Amino acid sequence: MKTRAEAPKKKGDRLMKVMVIVKATKNSEAGVMPDESLLTAMGNYNEELVKAGIMLAGDGLHPSAKGKRIQFVGGQTRVVDGPFAETKELVAGYWIWQVRSMEEAVEWARRCPPPMPGEESELEIRRIFEPEDFGDALTPELREQEERLRAEGERRKQA
């Protein structure tokens, strides 16, 4: 069996998933809802993401005042109610995208309308872990018949 490390792999070759995090601001934490022009701009932007085939999921989050934290300390759990203090480190929303490279994610993120008009705001892009053994030796097996027969059927049709 070959290992991944041996594979000659070009940078940016593989599609990857990223989480694009919209950082919270004073207004988002105060529960200020986006106005109509932002909603329209975001709607258009989301539509573009969908049409480009990169959008997998995305949502906005309520302010941390409605959130909870569960802390694990000394074998005990403790529940802490929001709001939480460090506003700029909090998350106000996220997308999950599938892109070919971090550069592509950056390019798309730059096209986002400013998510928090009137305030400084920030998007953070983080790569999502993928199972490293994803592609090894996927020889189909006898009892996996639904799948294997279908693939065989495609090959036979081609032949």
Place this chain on the structure above:
Amino acid sequence: MRAPEELTREAIEAVWRVEAARLIGGLVRLVRDVDRAEDLAQEALLSALERWPETGIPANPGAWLMTTARNKGVDEGRRRAMMRGKHEEVERSAERSTELELPDEAVEDDVLRLMLVACHPVLSRDARVALTLRLVAGLSTAEIARAFLSTEATVAQRIVRAKRTLAAAQVPFEVPAGDELRARLPPVLEVVYLVFNEGYAATAGDDLLRPELCEEAMRLGRILVGLAPDIAEVHGLLALMELQASRSRARVGPDGEPVLLFDQDRGKWDRLLITRGLEGLARAEACGGPLGPYTLQAAIAACHARASAPEETDWLRIAALYDALLEVTGSAVVALNRAVAVSRAYGPEEALQLVDELVDALRGYHLLPAVRADLLLSLRRYEEARRAFEEAARLATNLRERALLLGRAASCVRPSALS
């Protein structure tokens, strides 16, 4: 403008990937020639690579690339006309440069147009796949060659010939709507699913590159869903791919060995893909009309996805869905699948009858005796099962599979004989 110091070749190439399909699609509409459209787009990319490191990426890079490509097209047209000494033509091409302004609303159609052209039935399947990956997915010839275990020269040649075929056949560039669009989509869906299966079945070569193809196919599927949201089979195909791909990471054991569907750790299934697949299936069904083959297969995959344990699988429903799929496709391979589902839903005896009816239609196909052997084994007809496994092994072309079938043949022993 963006700060030039941040600009790397990767960043410019990322812009290219984002814009390539729309750019080439728009140029195809303009110059009505795929080859020339791609050349112009490439020239625009070269200009960008030259200029952007100094100027920064323009605020609207797509428009910049389009304008640059268009101007190059106009210059080229003038030069050609000059060489032929036809003044009239020079004027006409100059006039055209103003009418080449692209309204924004046409942009989406441009990508769809590109897909329809790249997947046109005048082209061979291989040519369609290569052209789609090149023009719509924005992959380089080298990347396509690597993914399909082919040489760059072969792929390049295939693309050149495909473009010539398209030009010679005078393939129309109009994007139809409604029923006419529905009628032209099956070859597009077929290409996308071919790309997916190439990655999913992973039958040969360096497996490591193959999952790329699944992901490219799903991305193409998502683009199609955005472009033709009213067409059930577009949703059905994407749902099928996402539901199948949701199992990818559970299909391989720690040493790279394959893990069978019913032995898979279902906790490893990708919940995001399952959720998306089930939603897509619901959208396909909501489009109305009889269910097409992709939607039916997605519905079958959904039965597995919904079962949190193998014994919870709804085999009655799967068998019914295979009935419908058989009716739509009339394929003997589907009929064999159906027999497997029937054995799970109603028992091996009924299934064995169905399999025996397929012997003529699937002569030489190793999975027929393999399925038969499985059924005979569960009916405790050991000797017949052994012979069927051996026959399957003889017909199998894959060495690993042959070894597996021979191993199973050897294990077809009446339990009492073991002691």
